[in-house]
Amino acid sequence: MNENLFTSFSTPTLMGLPIIIMIIAFPALLYPTSNRLISNRIRTLQQYLINLILKQMMAIHSPKGRTWSLMLMSLIIFIASTNLLGLLPHTFTPTTQLSINLGLAIPLWAGAVILGFRYKFKTSVSHFLPQGTPILLIPMLIIIETISLFIQPMALAVRLTANITAGHLLMHLIGAATLALFSISTSTALITFIILLLLTMLEFAVALIQAYVFTLLVSLYLHDNT
Amino acid sequence: MLSRVVLSAAATEAPALKNAALLGPGALQTARIFHTGQPSLAPVPPLPEYGGKVRFGLIPEEFFQFLYPKTGVTGPYMLGTGLILYFLSKEIYVVTAEMFSSIATIGLLIYGIKKYGPSVAEFADKLNEDKLAKLEEAKQASIKSIQDAIDMEKAQQALVQKRHYLFDVQRNNIAMSLEVTYRERLHRVYREVKNRLDYHISVQNVARRKEQEHMISWVEKSVVQSISAQQERETIAKCIQDLQLLAKKAQAQPVM
Numbered sequence: 001m002n003e004n005l006f007t008s009f010s011t012p013t014l015m016g017l018p019i020i021i022m023i024i025a026f027p028a029l030l031y032p033t034s035n036r037l038i039s040n041r042i043r044t045l046q047q048y049l050i051n052l053i054l055k056q057m058m059a060i061h062s063p064k065g066r067t068w069s070l071m072l073m074s075l076i077i078f079i080a081s082t083n084l085l086g087l088l089p090h091t092f093t094p095t096t097q098l099s100i101n102l103g104l105a106i107p108l109w110a111g112a113v114i115l116g117f118r119y120k121f122k123t124s125v126s127h128f129l130p131q132g133t134p135i136l137l138i139p140m141l142i143i144i145e146t147i148s149l150f151i152q153p154m155a156l157a158v159r160l161t162a163n164i165t166a167g168h169l170l171m172h173l174i175g176a177a178t179l180a181l182f183s184i185s186t187s188t189a190l191i192t193f194i195i196l197l198l199l200t201m202l203e204f205a206v207a208l209i210q211a212y213v214f215t216l217l218v219s220l221y222l223h224d225n226t
Numbered sequence: 227m228l229s230r231v232v233l234s235a236a237a238t239e240a241p242a243l244k245n246a247a248l249l250g251p252g253a254l255q256t257a258r259i260f261h262t263g264q265p266s267l268a269p270v271p272p273l274p275e276y277g278g279k280v281r282f283g284l285i286p287e288e289f290f291q292f293l294y295p296k297t298g299v300t301g302p303y304m305l306g307t308g309l310i311l312y313f314l315s316k317e318i319y320v321v322t323a324e325m326f327s328s329i330a331t332i333g334l335l336i337y338g339i340k341k342y343g344p345s346v347a348e349f350a351d352k353l354n355e356d357k358l359a360k361l362e363e364a365k366q367a368s369i370k371s372i373q374d375a376i377d378m379e380k381a382q383q384a385l386v387q388k389r390h391y392l393f394d395v396q397r398n399n400i401a402m403s404l405e406v407t408y409r410e411r412l413h414r415v416y417r418e419v420k421n422r423l424d425y426h427i428s429v430q431n432v433a434r435r436k437e438q439e440h441m442i443s444w445v446e447k448s449v450v451q452s453i454s455a456q457q458e459r460e461t462i463a464k465c466i467q468d469l470q471l472l473a474k475k476a477q478a479q480p481v482m
Contacts, residue, residue, distance in 0.1 A: 036270055041350035048353055089328030175323035200330045
């Protein structure tokens with residue numbers, strides 16, 4: 001079933017057809033909608049959580065920035081649900097693929113930057129030069145700031161990919177260690193299993209935190225530029 | 227589109243109908259009926275209160291009921307155990323590293339759900355109840371304010387019925403004060419008239435007294451003037467003689 005360590009990260013195919021599109025679209029099926037005022041528990045909780053996150057995240061933005069609310073909410077829900085679903089056994093997590101994360105990060109970051117350059121040119125350009133720098137350092141500092149600006153989408157994408165991939169790999173490795181130690185000495189296997197439990201708890205947290213961090217950073221870039 | 231074909235065919239059959247064919251599709255469209263469904267979704271049908279019953283959180287109760295007539299109570303459990311052992315022994319499900327991580331993940335999930343499930347469900351119920359309570363509160367506040375308005379209106383109407391008491395009291399008050407003023411003025415008139423009459427009386431009294439005094443003094447003066455010197459001496463001697471007699475009488479008394 002899994003020949004080497006990395007088969008769980010390969011693009012899933014079903015009888016030769018890539019079903020990656022369906023896997024990416026799948027989490028949307030898990031969130032019910034209804035046009036009632038009072039619904040069942042899961043819908044109430046969903047409403048409550050989305051309201052909470054929305055208020056927390058969009059409070060700092062101006063009305064122009066708040067036009068991005070739908071985008072950012074969809075982003076955080078997508079990343080959180082794909083990360084959490086990836087923790088189940090034998091599942092494929094789209095966010096482990098750099099392609100998907102770059103596809104999320106670059107357009108959002110570019111949108112924010114272009115928005116800033118179009119509507120507030122002076123403010124956007126002034127971000128390249130922090131206040132109170134000595135005159136001699138200005139050229140170097142501008143180059144450094146430009147590089148740091150262009151690194152932002154790369155950092156976003158690679159951060160998410162690396163975190164999730166590393167978590168999955170670690171779980172896989174420790175699981176393999178437990179399996180190998182099971183026939184040698186059961187108590188060591190038990191200790192390793194406890195380590196696995198702790199790691200799983202961490203993974204749950206990381207899944208949610210990464211989603212939050214990604215969306216927060218995008219919203220920060222947006223705040224800078226609106 | 228087919229209607230146009232039909233109409234053009236009809237037009238070729240009967241040239242008199244050609245004008246009708248030109249208007250045909252439009253007439254058909256105007257005859258079409260829209261909005262045949264219900265105009266609103268209310269009242270929304272109620273949601274079921276509890277979900278379907280499941281065992282092990284996955285397998286619906288209906289499956290057990292389905293197998294019960296043929297295999298009894300332990301049937302589905304035997305089926306489940308057999309399936310799992312079959313998959314394991316035939317290596318359809320391979321024991322890999324993933325198995326341990328899946329045990330860890332699913333174990334953690336089950337533990338979390340069992341531990342925090344009821345409290346989260348209570349929280350969700352409370353959210354719904356709060357929403358309903360807020361709306362109910364708004365409704366009750368509206369009803370209450372209208373009821374208060376109605377009560378105030380009724381009270382005002384009742385008060386209007388009793389207004390005549392107030393008017394009677396006011397009328398009595400005014401009559402009394404009028405009476406008091408009248409009597410006061412009457413008394414003043416009386417006093418003024420009495421004053422004037424007293425003045426006249428005292429003027430008369432003074433005049434009469436003056437006349438009397440004047441007459442007395444005139445009579446005294448004329449009497450005193452009429453007493454001559456001779457008469458005065460004789461009167462004085464007689465008085466002295468009387469006094470000496472009286473003195474002798476008086477001296478005689480205490481001795482006894």
